[in-house]
Amino acid sequence: MTALAPAGSDDRARIRVRGLVQGVGFRPFVYGLAQRYALTGWVRNDDAGVLLEVQGRCTDPFVNALRAELPPLARIDALEIERVPPVAQVHETAFEIRESARGARVSTGIGADAAPCAACLAECFDPADRRYRYAFLNCTHCGPRFTITRRLPYDRAQTSMAPFPMCATCEREYHDPRDRRFHAQPTACPACGPRLSRSLEEIVERIRRGEIVAIKGVGGFQVACDARSSATVERLRRAKQRDGKPFAVMVASLASARRLARLSAQEEALLVSTRRPIVLARRLPGERLAPDVAPDLAWLGIMLPSSPLHHLLFHEAAGRPSGLEWLEQPQALALVMTSANPGGEPLVVDDAEAARRLEGICDVVVGHDREIVVRCDDPVMRVVAGAPLVVRRGRGFVPDGIDLPREVPSVLAMGAHLKNAVCVTRGSRAYLSQHIGDMDDVETVRFFDETVRHLQAILEVEPVAVAHDLHPDFVSTRLAQELGLPCVAVQHHHAHVAAVLAEHGRQGVHVGLALDGVGLGERGEAWGGELLRVHGARFERTGHLAPLPLPGGDVAAREPWRMAVAALWRLGHFAEIERRWGCKGAALRSMLDARVHTPLATGCGRWFDAACGILGVRDRSGYEGEAPMVLESLVRSPRVLHGGWRITDGVLDLLPLLDALRGMSPEAGADAFHGTLAAALVELSLPSLGTEREIAIGGGCVVNAALTGSLVEGFAAHGVHVLLPRLAPPGDGGLALGQAWVCAQAIGGS
Numbered sequence: 001m002t003a004l005a006p007a008g009s010d011d012r013a014r015i016r017v018r019g020l021v022q023g024v025g026f027r028p029f030v031y032g033l034a035q036r037y038a039l040t041g042w043v044r045n046d047d048a049g050v051l052l053e054v055q056g057r058c059t060d061p062f063v064n065a066l067r068a069e070l071p072p073l074a075r076i077d078a079l080e081i082e083r084v085p086p087v088a089q090v091h092e093t094a095f096e097i098r099e100s101a102r103g104a105r106v107s108t109g110i111g112a113d114a115a116p117c118a119a120c121l122a123e124c125f126d127p128a129d130r131r132y133r134y135a136f137l138n139c140t141h142c143g144p145r146f147t148i149t150r151r152l153p154y155d156r157a158q159t160s161m162a163p164f165p166m167c168a169t170c171e172r173e174y175h176d177p178r179d180r181r182f183h184a185q186p187t188a189c190p191a192c193g194p195r196l197s198r199s200l201e202e203i204v205e206r207i208r209r210g211e212i213v214a215i216k217g218v219g220g221f222q223v224a225c226d227a228r229s230s231a232t233v234e235r236l237r238r239a240k241q242r243d244g245k246p247f248a249v250m251v252a253s254l255a256s257a258r259r260l261a262r263l264s265a266q267e268e269a270l271l272v273s274t275r276r277p278i279v280l281a282r283r284l285p286g287e288r289l290a291p292d293v294a295p296d297l298a299w300l301g302i303m304l305p306s307s308p309l310h311h312l313l314f315h316e317a318a319g320r321p322s323g324l325e326w327l328e329q330p331q332a333l334a335l336v337m338t339s340a341n342p343g344g345e346p347l348v349v350d351d352a353e354a355a356r357r358l359e360g361i362c363d364v365v366v367g368h369d370r371e372i373v374v375r376c377d378d379p380v381m382r383v384v385a386g387a388p389l390v391v392r393r394g395r396g397f398v399p400d401g402i403d404l405p406r407e408v409p410s411v412l413a414m415g416a417h418l419k420n421a422v423c424v425t426r427g428s429r430a431y432l433s434q435h436i437g438d439m440d441d442v443e444t445v446r447f448f449d450e451t452v453r454h455l456q457a458i459l460e461v462e463p464v465a466v467a468h469d470l471h472p473d474f475v476s477t478r479l480a481q482e483l484g485l486p487c488v489a490v491q492h493h494h495a496h497v498a499a500v501l502a503e504h505g506r507q508g509v510h511v512g513l514a515l516d517g518v519g520l521g522e523r524g525e526a527w528g529g530e531l532l533r534v535h536g537a538r539f540e541r542t543g544h545l546a547p548l549p550l551p552g553g554d555v556a557a558r559e560p561w562r563m564a565v566a567a568l569w570r571l572g573h574f575a576e577i578e579r580r581w582g583c584k585g586a587a588l589r590s591m592l593d594a595r596v597h598t599p600l601a602t603g604c605g606r607w608f609d610a611a612c613g614i615l616g617v618r619d620r621s622g623y624e625g626e627a628p629m630v631l632e633s634l635v636r637s638p639r640v641l642h643g644g645w646r647i648t649d650g651v652l653d654l655l656p657l658l659d660a661l662r663g664m665s666p667e668a669g670a671d672a673f674h675g676t677l678a679a680a681l682v683e684l685s686l687p688s689l690g691t692e693r694e695i696a697i698g699g700g701c702v703v704n705a706a707l708t709g710s711l712v713e714g715f716a717a718h719g720v721h722v723l724l725p726r727l728a729p730p731g732d733g734g735l736a737l738g739q740a741w742v743c744a745q746a747i748g749g750s
Helices: 026-036 059-068 118-124 168-175 200-208 230-240 265-272 308-317 351-357 442-459 475-481 492-503 553-557 560-571 574-594 604-615 626-633 655-661 666-689 705-716 732-748
Strands: 012-020 040-046 049-055 075-083 095-097 213-216 221-226 248-250 278-282 299-303 335-339 364-366 380-384 387-392 411-413 423-426 429-432 465-469 487-490 509-520 526-535 538-545 646-648 651-653 694-698 721-723
Touching: 012 059, 026 040, 026 049, 026 059, 026 095, 049 059, 059 075, 118 308, 200 213, 200 221, 200 308, 200 364, 213 351, 221 230, 230 335, 265 278, 265 380, 265 387, 351 364, 380 705, 387 732, 411 732, 423 442, 423 732, 429 732, 442 475, 465 475, 465 732, 475 487, 487 492, 487 732, 492 509, 492 526, 492 694, 492 732, 509 604, 509 666, 526 604, 526 666, 538 666, 553 560, 553 604, 560 574, 560 604, 560 655, 604 626, 604 655, 604 666, 626 666, 626 705, 646 666, 651 666, 655 666, 666 705, 694 705, 705 721
Parallel strands: 040 095, 213 364, 248 299, 278 380, 411 465, 465 487, 509 694, 538 651, 694 721
Antiparallel strands: 012 049, 012 075, 040 049, 213 221, 221 335, 248 335, 278 299, 380 387, 411 423, 423 429, 509 526, 526 538, 646 651
């Protein structure tokens, strides 16, 4: 079965491996190396990761190979080697894989869900294979992990595959260390595994007929339809009450994606990665998708299949070709693939729940009998300033940890009100959850609670403190205060900058820019364009954007014309207000004159809205950030309008820029606004930087590639390096990481 150690060998090593080493084929990998180097010994999973002992004459080459030749989904964080006395050959004649051991607290990790590997796809499309066209095939190198796991260790009994006893053939594969499916916990086949509720033929035929189909995916139900059918996409938009928010489009392969968007090498690498994110890429003219897929935007959200079921939909539409060669050719089918969450509520995950909650949206529901333990939406990524950036964290990313600069106490961070995600720290890593959503309804709060409990369960941590936003009325703040733990309130923009510093392993004093819509300031003001000097749990505000009045309060964030009126009022262009907006403009001017319901805000997003309103890009935003996204779509080459700003005592006023926009076309105005805003922010920041050559930039506006690219170039011209969020979303979806890092330093005394 295994090679024996050479006679007379007396070298034995005990090796502790920490990291992402369970459920990724690590033990059979070790087994194979032991065979290669003729070693005896054993390997097993336990609470801390993987423990093994090897004996023979070639333990050093074994250790080198262990470091260098990892399975595709594995990651080693630490390797601890101890020389121990050898075992007599009479007691150990082979190398074996032992059963998992449980002890105290789990300190290993579980992998994120991974898209099908090439070997599994080859089986899926091979008519002679027993898993031909099976929608749930997987192996140790791919398949579901996080979304089917209740607790660690990662064994089948702890997952939603427990109700599916393996057939004899699957059992043999599962117990054979030489097989790709050795201890692949979700392994199954048509004889013993989960089944779809409807046939692939019916699903594809319904889509071709213009129907809207709900499909149970890896982390929740998705809603799919023909992306080239204008009538169907328009009907879906009305049914989901989605306003103008763009839909993601799924295509079969890179060959098909290249027909829709101008893809860079980095974007292509993201699309084919095991995480299979939605990638925002610049669309090609004449891509022939329905106009309602992404109205007025210069980019599309494109994704490739993330599960065998997705692949099989395209395979069926292509006429069931054998092999993988068909994926090298563009396929006609393009699917709108959007989350099944009516009214902005959490993802639907249960078949019966889908039939109830998706009625009126979908024509048919396609479920299956494998339970989704954890909801997890599709991740969204974009290449910004030359590197990938996570816009929304989800399937494929969670529960991967983010390395912190040092070991910290275990804390729980509750995130923000919008685009909520939570974070738990353990040791020297922070575990940021999947996207939860806006905390506006009971279902989302329930999902929030599920996420917190599950994250703590799989990490087996008990937080000693909880961090929350400074805003006292956030639901997340109230929930934090009900936990009975010491609470640390973290100012919103401090958390944005701290998240970037945590991800990049920075400690000590650093300067940061936080650019977003709104967050509560230290004295109750509305902040949003802030220059901060951060030192651990403390910060100092050294500059900010000039405040603009918000006529009507929060509604101004959804109606850019109001911000345009506010700017023109500040500039004294009263006649233009009434000429462009008539009676309603006059009414807003009266409010501004009387200082009635016109709170001030320094939000960078509100300056964007004012520019959009003045340029006539959008009077109203149907979804958060719509107007600025459309404005960015018009950018061709950002340019600096000299004299477009003034800085007084650390306050940056952009009214000269807005005044100049009045005479420009939307396209020219978009170039001028982005380039000038970036140049002005660089000038605002330089005095606070002094001799420092590094600045951290966070907040939702960082997703704007035109602005962020111009900022990076502008700072580089002064020899300043920009730290950007890459692993956590720059907006409120990454806020909990910053809260956790600030909280950990606060209770740790730094």
